Amino acid sequence: LAALALDGADAQEDAILRQLQNYTPEPAQAAPTRKLASGDHAGSASPPATSRRHCGTTSSERILFSGDRRRRYERVSLEEAFDGVERVDTLDTGRLRSFAGVSAGSASGEAILASLKRCRMTDDDRAHWCGEEAAGLRAIAGGAGLLAVARDVCVSSPVKLFTPPGAKPLTALLTRAVKPGQPLAQYAGELLCEEEEEPSSNTYMYELDPSELSARGYHGPPLRISAASRGGLARFVNDAWAPAPLPRRAPNTYVELLLDPKTKMPLLVLFASAPIPRGGEALLDYGPAYWRVAARALIREHALACGAALRR
Numbered sequence: 566l567a568a569l570a571l572d573g574a575d576a577q578e579d580a581i582l583r584q585l586q587n588y589t590p591e592p593a594q595a596a597p598t599r600k601l602a603s604g605d606h607a608g609s610a611s612p613p614a615t616s617r618r619h620c621g622t623t624s625s626e627r628i629l630f631s632g633d634r635r636r637r638y639e640r641v642s643l644e645e646a647f648d649g650v651e652r653v654d655t656l657d658t659g660r661l662r663s664f665a666g667v668s669a670g671s672a673s674g675e676a677i678l679a680s681l682k683r684c685r686m687t688d689d690d691r692a693h694w695c696g697e698e699a700a701g702l703r704a705i706a707g708g709a710g711l712l713a714v715a716r717d718v719c720v721s722s723p724v725k726l727f728t729p730p731g732a733k734p735l736t737a738l739l740t741r742a743v744k745p746g747q748p749l750a751q752y753a754g755e756l757l758c759e760e761e762e763e764p765s766s767n768t769y770m771y772e773l774d775p776s777e778l779s780a781r782g783y784h785g786p787p788l789r790i791s792a793a794s795r796g797g798l799a800r801f802v803n804d805a806w807a808p809a810p811l812p813r814r815a816p817n818t819y820v821e822l823l824l825d826p827k828t829k830m831p832l833l834v835l836f837a838s839a840p841i842p843r844g845g846e847a848l849l850d851y852g853p854a855y856w857r858v859a860a861r862a863l864i865r866e867h868a869l870a871c872g873a874a875l876r877r
Contacts, residue, residue, distance in 0.1 A: 637722075638715040638738065638844075646714045646735055651795045654708030656830050657755045664758055677758060677785045682829050684781040690824045701748045706825050706832060710750030712737045712798040712847060723807040723814075729866035737801040737847045743837045749847065752790060752820060752833035753797030759787040766862045768855065769793040769800055771833055777822045778831065790833055799835050804855065805848035816850040817841050 643652065664674030672680075686694075693702060717724040717734045728734035743749060752771055757763065763770065769792040778788065792800040805816040817839040823832045841847065851859075 637717070637719045638736070639718050641714060641716045641733065641735065643714065645733070646801070648733075650793075650800075652797065653753050653795050654710070654797045655706070655751070655753055656790070656828075656832065657753070657795055658830070659755075660761070661756050661758060664761055666760070671760060672758075672785050674758065677788070680783055680785045681831070684778075684783050684824055684829050686824050686826060687780055690781075690826070693821075693823055694826055698746065698748055702823075702834065705748050705751050705834060706827070708753070708797075710798060711740050711743060712750045712802070713740050714738075714798055714801045721811055723811055724803050726811075727863055729863065730870040732866075735801050736803050737798060739841050739843055739845050739847060742843045742845075743841050745837055745839055747837045749818065749835045749837060750797065750799045752792065752799045752835060754790045754792035754800070755795050756830070757789050757791055758785075759789060763791060763793075766858065767791060767793045768859045768862060769796060771820070773831055773833075774822060781824050788831070802835065802847045802849050804851040804859075806850075806856070814848055815839075816848050817845070818847050818849050820849065 658674075658678060661674040662678060664677075666673045693699070714735055715738050717736045719725060722734070724736050725734040739749070754769070754771075759772075771790045771792075773788045773790065775787055802818065805814040807814050817837060818835050818841075819838050820833050820835055823834055824830075825832050835847070835849075
């Protein structure tokens with residue numbers, strides 16, 4: 566598989582994907598109980614400044630790593646989890662604001678932001694912001710959330726198996742029990758225009774549904790949110806898919822686009838779609854478009870690591 570991936574042809578990558586779908590790993594030995602790592606864990610019409618939080622320890626996060634969860638997760642400091650990534654907890658519009666457009670006829674970042682300011686709330690937006698979860702939504706819009714980050718150390722976890730050698734198998738856990746429909750966090754990151762260049766291997770990119778933006782009165786170029794270089798804890802929420810014969814996992818969260826009534830900026834809010842206990846893993850269904858990018862990126866990373874090991 567490493568040789569096929571290093572060859573680089575798309576046809577070979579498709580062959581690898583087919584082989585991986587039929588791959589049966591050798592029986593894994595029971596994972597030993599691991600010692601916890603010491604240290605830290607995890608009105609105005611104008612948009613607020615991007616929130617930056619101190620990467621410290623909270624008592625709710627410490628409680629997550631007790632009992633049976635010690636055999637599945639290890640505590641990881643936020644400094645280690647966000648290694649090379651700037652943590653932001655709200656939408657960052659700085660890069661879009663400085664975007665001048667790619668041609669004379671294309672919209673600038675300032676024009677795009679002005680168009681967003683003229684957006685109007687839909688009935689769905691009003692139902693959320695005036696409903697029983699309104700207080701939680703307001704807290705999330707301000708940068709709060711119910712997620713913590715952990716290292717997945719389970720030998721049969723798809724997160725651990727897929728993570729390339731040398732990288733950290735990280736995942737997002739709930740800091741308290743939640744019920745269906747409860748907001749958990751926002752997918753924080755940089756608001757970008759589709760015309761801005763981004764690496765094709767960026768697996769932290771969310772495209773904002775043009776039809777949903779249009780329903781709110783926005784008719785500018787397509788927009789997306791990237792948490793690749795600047796993002797929040799929701800960037801660690803993993804896809805639920807696992808190849809056979811690993812145990813099947815079901816998504817327990819979903820993402821919904823809402824309009825912030827104060828800033829008029831789009832928010833991607835993560836909601837629970839099922840009851841999730843405290844310490845439970847948050848899982849999404851990213852869909853086939855995500856895996857068309859992620860699978861090839863992961864294959865290349867694993868192949869390069871295998872090739873380096875073989876050369877040694």
